[in-house]
Amino acid sequence: MPSRWKTAIVVGASSGMGEEIARQLVVQGCKVALVARRAEELNRIAQSLNTAQEKKVFTYPHDVGDYTQVPALFQQITHDIGGLDAIIYAAGVMPSVQPNEYNFEKDRKMIEVNVLGAIAWLNEAAQRFGQSQGGTIVGISSVAGERGRYPQPVYCTSKAALNTYLEALRNRVGRYGVKVVTVKPGPVDTPMTKGLGKLPLLIPVDRAAREIINASQSGKKNVFVPGIWRWIFLIIRNIPSFVFQKLKF
């Protein structure tokens, strides 16, 4: 039976999967801290979820690239919400990249948000959970991290790095009762995928959030969303490199 969380932080909560995960956690009765860059979006979400009787949602405007802020902000949040059962790192960017484009600014931004921001936040969580001998760390990665693919070299790199980091974290703090969950969604109907044309096996964001929460609360380690991607990528991972070079997906 999944164990529900009483307190959680969602980083990257102003839209997309992060927002939907936060909404569903509040419905479960969880007290949720929303962290994201856009204060007005956070306030909009908080206003729609908080009631006059009960404050379930706390907002913290923050740019995940501002790594030095994280230790103080992390403890401010745990102080305000009275504990921490889980952290969900859902911040991520995937700028449009042309086939022959090598734009270092875009690449750096992806590494900063998708990898370094995650490390800054989840290092704090790992230390805390390791000390308190419990807790759940959820990193929203992507199936893109499974292979280095033609259209998005650095996005794939960032998600592969995140996968490896989460695996290492699991090996480091899992022995203290801390759960580390690597979530690999395929295409999800969020602002990130708008304008990308027709995507295979696109699923609505509420379904993705529900599957992520259920799997994380059930103690899964590696989660494909939806599950069919596990089998698809089992095949893709085993395509020989000389064949993969000829493909353009």
Added chain:
Amino acid sequence: MAVRPLTPPTSEQETTSPKILPLSWDRLERVGAWGMNTSVCAFVYRPTTIEGIREVFEIARTHGRRVALRGSGCSYGDASLLAENISLDLTRMNRILAWNPETGVIKAEPGVTIRNLWQYVIEDGWWSPVVSGTMVVSLGGALGMNIHGKNNFRVGPIGNHVLEFELLTPKGDILRCSRTENAELFHTAIGGFGMLGCFVSITLQLKKVYSGHLSVYAFATPDLSTLFREFEARMETADYLVAWVDCFAKGKALGRSLAHQADYLPKGVDPIPAQTLRVSKQELPETLFGVIPKSLMWRFIKPFSNNWGMRLINWAKYTQGSTLGNHKTVRQAHAAFAFLLDYVPNWKFVYKPGGLIQYQSFVPEATAEACFTAQIEACQKAGIVPFLGVFKRHRKDDFLMSHAVDGYSFALDIPLTAKNRARVWELAKELNRLVIAAGGRFYFAKDSTLDSQTAHAYLGEAAIAQFRRWKQTCDPENLLQTDLSRRLFGDNF
């Protein structure tokens, strides 16, 4: 150092969240309630000196944190917890500062436990006049909660035996308090659940004993009414009275019990006091029947940790006590009689994983029988029958936040599970209504379920206002808080 003059309460204190600065993760620990019913994460500091305590207060100020005082962590609920703040653990301040075996006056630091205390003094012929059911309790915690024993009706709470103490307030003052010096603060800080400052030295008058043994008389009562009558008849002469109540019994047998009266042996009765007063003669046996390690016993009891199992145990215990063991007198060591909770090590693990609450209420003599009868019936009706009920006689005391009454207490061990938790809290509300209607009171050391309204109802607004004035005098920054204080009196006590 003198206490500052009292000042009237100021306007509402600042309610915004303080600016938090990070503390080292190395300090973070999971800190639990003794009843295993709740736990929090807190940054734990264990100073060994008064200067060390002052440093912790300063760290709290500069890092935007509050401080919860904690001794051995024996409160059943959240009385020593404060999530995400500082837990000031005083267990390392555990030195005996002075001992006079002629007068029986001892001065000790707050982390000294009841075990440390009795083992230090017993061979000189002294015993702590008040002890709790476990010897793990620290003296600081004992004063903060103003603990009582099975002899409360005769000697009052531990506060009655304190000659003086020194209180380090968050402001940094050390205030010496006794019945003649800072007397009002003396009667407020004792039982003040750690809200006014930290006891840094405690001077106690101990009880002279002439034997390491007590005379213990066991008797069974077939119902609650008989138990009340027996206690009323015996309290004039008994030194200790306590009863275990079978909360499963219904109808005419409702409230049937096994009770014990214990009395000190007068001088000259024990022919070998030097031997019976040895610490080694007081130690609780480590094995059952000389074979089974008692540390494993909870594992044998665990399969019975359900309604049917506990009904069986209660029935067997009463049947044995009302037949074979009835009206028997035995000599028993002080430690063996006093520390029933230590008799089976880790017995509370029987209640894993959900833990337990102990619901204890204190009700005046005139209304107690009706109230406790209604409590048992309410529990049975709700299908949440306490696995254990403990019944004691009490008397009034003169401490501001006292839990005591001239009457009786009834402590109910109620198991918690993920499924019954909400129902237990609903049941507790119903029991609270019975207690308030009967003019009863509650005990912070045991509490997990009270709400602010009920706390105000039994303490009275005048007492709370007086306590708040002392809070503002000793701790104007409101640095000392606990989850219990927040639950009952808000963040801005």
